Amino acid sequence: MNPRPSDLTSLVAARFGEVLGVSPETAREAPSLFDLPGFDSVAVVAVLERLEDELGVEVPPELIVPEAFESVAALTEILRTIREPTNSGGVR
Template identity: 50%
Template sequence: MTRTTDAFAAATVADVLAVDEATVCDAATLFDVPGYDSMAIVTVLERIEDHYGVEVPPRDVVPETFSSVPAISALIDRLRTDATPEVTAS
């Protein structure tokens, strides 16, 4: 998890829900924030894919993956790492 992905996750969820970032960051779980439901999760997922040029695999489309800013940030970091091609010496 990085500050950049934490900030993106918090800002994205706050924007989708039309709340301030503090509300998102202070929530024990994002499911405690009014309006955070399956439709909000799909919107967050689409924004992650569009912003980072990655695809969230179906196995990751589960509530736990989208339950908090750190969980979303960890998903983004993993997807970005998985999408980075390995450089091998010739």
């Protein structure tokens, strides 16, 4: 699976929505995901595992920091970066 940039953002928003029980739009438009109900470390792991499985990537531990989960856009950018062909780190 190799989603286009806008599709990747939609995928990330959808997975946050599923895990948190909110609409993808709510997740995408939230000023901070930390303010959404149910957003905690368990939710982070659930979203990350789903996305890694779907995209066939593994986010390196050094990138799993609070800033990576500040917003849908922040996590989307990290996923986009590790999926670039010039960066073999993180790709399964």
